[in-house]
Amino acid sequence: MKLKLLQLIAPTPAQETQVYINGVAHPYSYAWVFKTGAMKKIATYADSIGPSLAMLFSTNSTPNNIKTSSLTAEAHRANLAVHP
DSSP states (O other): OOOOOEEEEOOGGGTOSEEEETTEEEEOOOGGGGSTTHHHHHTTTOSEEEEOGGGGBOTTOBTTBOOBOHHHHHHHHTTOEEOO
């Protein structure tokens, strides 16, 4: 069966995703998704990404000057839909 897959992405400080090492839970880091080529890697198995809304904006954004992070542009270049 061919189903569309969404890769959820959360900021590491939120501790929403855990990885278990020797039976102990540790926050999983999604920092790698901001690296060059990460969206192409995700596009090999997913059709879209579901990042936290805060991950879509640069830290130097202001209410009057909103700047997007590289994540959205990279995702679109990899033909991924973005569903925050």
